[in-house]
Amino acid sequence: IFNLNNYEKEEGSGFYFKKDISFNNSEFKLIGVGCRYKILLSMYSVGMYINNIPGNLKIKNSIETILNDESKKILLLKIYREIDILSMISALNSAFLKRIEKEKKINQNLLHLEWILKKYIKNGLKQNDELLFEWDTNKINIYIGKNDKEINN
DSSP states (O other), X not given: OXXXXXXXXXXXXXXXXESEEEETTEEEEEEEEEEEEETTEEEEEEEEEESSOOGGGTTOOOHHHHHHSSSOEXXXXXXXXXXXXXXXXXXXXXXXXXXXXXXXXXXXXXXXXXXXXXXXXXXXXXXXXXXXXXXXXXXXXXXXXXXXXXXXX
């Protein structure tokens, strides 16, 4: 049974994100959702998950605090509107760069991200497709979900 109490709705797109998920043998809690807009149109929604919420996160809820913590993190992007891969890469680069500008290693890895996305998502992303970025100490794993049917959660 679909229980809305187990989900948080991201208002810009209307997508629902599960509050608790299990992924790669770890349990994760949703700590925030948001929407990326381009010219007033919502492009994708993002949910951020963490497997061990640090104590100082409750005091200072910043992306820097989250990224510097040793916990595993997940960014789950749900695509709201069809987008070509070059536009998606541009949106991701600007979103990452303005939030993690101090982390040079991650900035360098964004070049690899561009190459990976161009190789594996040549035809762009369709509505309801998902990208999942798993931060694990010193690497980022990327998972791509291609959905052929409309989903409600």
